[in-house]
Amino acid sequence: MKKLTAILILSVLLIASCSFDKETGTSETGTGGSMARFTIINDYLYTVDFDNLNTFNIATPTDIQNIGRQKVGFGIETIFPINNTLFLGARNGMYIYSLQNPAAPVRQSFTSHFLSYDPVVVQGEYAYVTLRSMGWNRPSSLQIYDVSNLSNPILVKIHPMLDPKGLGIDGNRLFICDNVLKVYQISNNIDITLLASFNIQAIDIIPKGERLYVVTANGFYQYSYANNNITFISQIIMP
Amino acid sequence: MPLILLALCLLTGFSVNDKFEPETQYQPLLLSRTDLAGSVFFQPARDFTNPGKIYLYGDTIFIVDLYKGIHVIDNSTPATPRKTSFIHIPGVMDLAVKKSVLYADNAVDLVAINLKVYPQISILDRVSDVFPEPTPPDLDYIPAVFSSNKRPKNTVIVGWVK
Incomplete structure (x- = not known):
């Protein structure tokens, strides 16, 4: 039921954002x-720098x-907003902040991983994190976390990668900027099958509206995945 | 608009002790605080040099050119997207847009740029000293030799050059 509610909320949000785009x-x-x-949610701009999470009322x-x-930690590199929650990608792990009070984000959890460069995107109850190895430590990978409990993310799957950077997800399509651009089919939220790859760095x-930017x-390159x-x-x- | 970009390596009275390996291979680009306040404006479209962050806003795509500015791309015809202008923003790394207002980091400052009056530039607000200075591309911190007390007064690092 919780999952269904989350999907419904997500769908409403997606529909709302699409219609905005079409109108104007x-x-x-x-x-x-x-x-x-940087990310904007309603009247707030949230930004991360190396150590900090900043909140601006705009x-x-x-x-x-x-x-x-x-102060969040160190090596904070990315911020991903979803459903009144911020996911921060840091060199040593993933931070989750609740925006129950949007003016004052509150930490829900920190999940550590080995030192790496690591953006995070979230869909439904799963967070997808690419870990780009710094060379001397563990190999690069895609890690998938069950984040249905924001206070206690659980690592559920690891897929090897070569040199991952940004990533994006849309429904059952996962896109990863690895050594080449890779397009995967996702099944059961955690299993991936390579569909195509493009030799661009x-x-x-x-990924938005069946177009990949x-x-x-x-x-800049643009693809369709309709x-x-x-x-x-x-x-x-x-x- | 007089913009004076100073490469610190050109300044006299300043040298890295060459007995040691320098911490970074880069030299900071400095802007005075006064010039920083007037450093944001539209320019004609230009080539990419160091593309970074990407941001979609309706049919417009923004791509940051690290520490230099933001490319504005009209994507209303996806088969033939075209660059329409470049927003000169020294020290920029990131952006977000709401209701035709673009928020970006102009080195240590946050600026709000009104996109509705393009090509006229309109800075709706500037919040000073809210971000750390940009670090060299090969380091996570600013080496002590470039700290503010070792630079001309009232200057801000807006980028790095080799």
Whole structure:
């Protein structure tokens, strides 16, 4: 029942955000990639820097209120918002903050992993974290956590990767910027099957509305993943 | 608008002790606080040099060029997306947009840029000194030799060059 409720809430959110996009080019808020360090939820802008989580009230853009900085840990690299919750990717683990009071995020949990570079994205009750090895320690991987209890995430699956950076998820499609751009089919939330790979060195991606937006070290690429076909649409790259 | 970017290595009275390996291979780019306040403006579209963060907003795609600014891409025709302009933002790493207001880090400051009046620049607000200075690409911290008391007064690091 809890799962169903979460799916319903998610669906409503997805439908709402899609309709905004269709109506105008000036929807409420946009969408960042998994490497983002800024995110906006309603009237609040949350940012992470190396140590801290900052909260700004942007209800009046001409009068931004800097309402709080809290020390999180070290090597905080990414921020991912979902359902009044922030997931922070750090070098040594994953932090979950509740936004029950959006002006004052409260830590729900910290789940440690080996030192690595590690963005996180979340869908339903699962968090997907890529761990890019720093070379001298454990091999790179994709780790999948059951986060149905935000206070106690449970590692449920590890898939080996080569050199993962950003990642994105949309329904049963998982996209990973590994040594090449990889597209996976997800089943049972935790099993993955490689469907396609593209020989581009992607840094980060956003899958949205059956289109994949990719940034690489030399520019921008766009793909479609409608109807189970992954096809190239366009690119803007360095000369 | 006079923007004076100083490469610190050019300043006299400053040298890294060459008995030691320097901690970073990069030299900081400095901007005075006064110039930082006027450092955000629109420029013509330009080539990517160091693409980083990506952000979607309706039919517009923003791509950060690390420490330099943000490329604005019109993607209303996905088969032929085109760059329409570049927002010059020294020290930028990230952005988010709400209701046509773009929030970005301008080195240590947070700026709110009104996108509705493009190509006119309109900074709705600037919150000073809320972010740490950008670190060299090969380090997680700013080496002590570049700390603020060893630089010209009232300067901010806005990027790094080799």
